[in-house]
Amino acid sequence: MQREGSIGGSAAIRIRVTGGVLLVAHLAFVAWVTLRPLDVPWVQPPNLRPLATIRADLALGGPAAARRIGEGLALLAPLGFLLPMVGGRLHVSPPASLIRTAAAGALLSLGIELWQTGVPGRVADVDSLLLNTVGVALAHALVVPAVRARLRRGAERDGPVPLLQEETSQGRTPTIPRVGLAPWTDAPLAPDPYR
Template sequence: MSARPVLTSARLVTAGAVLAAVVALTLAPRAIAWPARTLVLDALDHLPPSWSALVFGAGADVALNVAFFVPLGAAVALLLPLRWAPASVALCALVSFAVEVLQAGIPGRVPDADDVLSNTIGAAIGTVVVIAMRVAARGGRAARR
């Protein structure tokens, strides 16, 4: 078992920054959030054609919701011990649900249950990437012994 702590300063700062970005952009008035949305869509527009079809197959809003929660799922998974890392999907789903509930009171924002599903899929992707990397790193350390 590794002696390295899970809750390092770097991991806490990264997770806090990602959560702050998610909260700021998902709860910001439409006038602030829309330019950020446009920037992300412009960046995603530079993907190879085969990736664009995969990313935008369900529509730009779904793609953005998925992409937006990948970093949050990864950041939360990094804060948890490996055996508890899958719980980051549930924690991110709760964050997404809370965001949608809060959006009901923000003019110009429209809460949508489908967004919770898309966000949770993004969190699951981020979580799986972190788990795979941690398992691979653990396997590499075991092989060197």
């Protein structure tokens, strides 16, 4: 049985499996980049003031600022399209999908920042959390709506995908589960009129 609005058939399975493999590979890369110890002579204190590091990067000016801010935006950006790819849903509210994906990216970034407090040479930075979340949201907004629209057009061209295997041209056959009496009742059993 498929969920309402999900992609149907073997194409859905291939898309979701590919998305899952890419997601695991990307998360392994992110863990390697962000959680390995650094051998540095001194470490800056953690930044808990929003936009302080971004302002400091912008004060550097030019390519150095663009590189540092771009790295923060790009680190988790692939999650913006990999998470919906793993979900495999075509018919979903775009704002709800964006909020759900950005929230997942923010939680993952928060987890990374908290883990970095125990890694030698790494410190937590609230601006990394902000940049990572914005990167996830931008990637989602730029990629996912266009891909979903294209997949929906392809699904409409190929014909409707039934939500349940039991569906026919007349609709689903309703099933009613049999309900028995509780074992502690003293009510006499009535004869079954259908026997």
